[in-house]
Amino acid sequence: MNAFGANLAVLDYGEENVTTVQQPEGNGLRWSAQDLYAALAYARNLTDRFSMGGSVKYIRQKIYNESASGFALDIGLLYITRFNGMRLGVSISNFGTEMRMEGKDLLHPYDQDPNNLGNNPTITSEQKTAGWPLPLFYRVGVSMDVVKVSQTALLLAVDAVIPSDNSTVLNVGGEFNWNEIFFLRAGYKSLMREDTEEGLATGVGFKYFVPGLGKIGIDYAYNDYGLLEEIHTWGVSFTF
Numbered sequence: 001m002n003a004f005g006a007n008l009a010v011l012d013y014g015e016e017n018v019t020t021v022q023q024p025e026g027n028g029l030r031w032s033a034q035d036l037y038a039a040l041a042y043a044r045n046l047t048d049r050f051s052m053g054g055s056v057k058y059i060r061q062k063i064y065n066e067s068a069s070g071f072a073l074d075i076g077l078l079y080i081t082r083f084n085g086m087r088l089g090v091s092i093s094n095f096g097t098e099m100r101m102e103g104k105d106l107l108h109p110y111d112q113d114p115n116n117l118g119n120n121p122t123i124t125s126e127q128k129t130a131g132w133p134l135p136l137f138y139r140v141g142v143s144m145d146v147v148k149v150s151q152t153a154l155l156l157a158v159d160a161v162i163p164s165d166n167s168t169v170l171n172v173g174g175e176f177n178w179n180e181i182f183f184l185r186a187g188y189k190s191l192m193r194e195d196t197e198e199g200l201a202t203g204v205g206f207k208y209f210v211p212g213l214g215k216i217g218i219d220y221a222y223n224d225y226g227l228l229e230e231i232h233t234w235g236v237s238f239t240f
Helices: none
Strands: 002-017 030-045 050-063 066-080 087-096 107-110 123-126 137-149 152-163 169-178 182-191 200-210 214-224 230-239
Touching (some): 002 050, 050 087
Antiparallel strands (some): 030 050, 050 066, 066 087, 087 137, 107 123, 137 152, 152 169, 182 200, 200 214, 214 230
């Protein structure tokens, strides 16, 4: 079986006044910042127990008049064992190009020989900023239905996340499933990392088959982000 997908995420930080040392209340200009990524994904079942997939992403970051963009690849593998349907997964994310800020504020007139007359004193030059690599993420996870009776099931999962720019963490969670219609979820993020703002996460979900449309899912999640306070997310999915 083949599966195709598309994904778009935008984080907009809004606008603020541009301030300087001489004009701490603002100089009449406004600045903004935004993060964006768009991805195309493909996955395939190679056997009834082994599948793989990946996605190609375009990533863009913008602050004021400068922006940086790049491309990245995600790849993942999933294997379903014969031990009670235990699932093992591994993935690598953000394998791609470097990012580097560019924009009109980095363009300046330049006189390469100010001691001689007759040359062009307004050649446009660009200040080249240092590039930076995208953070790589290595993930290894395992999940299994520890209880499966009649129309109910309880799934437990744990995964290790190994980023290239931070310490390794463990995420743990569970999901109660009734008849593939009603779901209760709970978990804890970033175990083993000091000074993290992530922590408890809970959620609920519903899936319902609509004739002619397929299966529609509605999901809600609550996340405790410490100093960032609570974050509530909603999701709607269609399976056809």
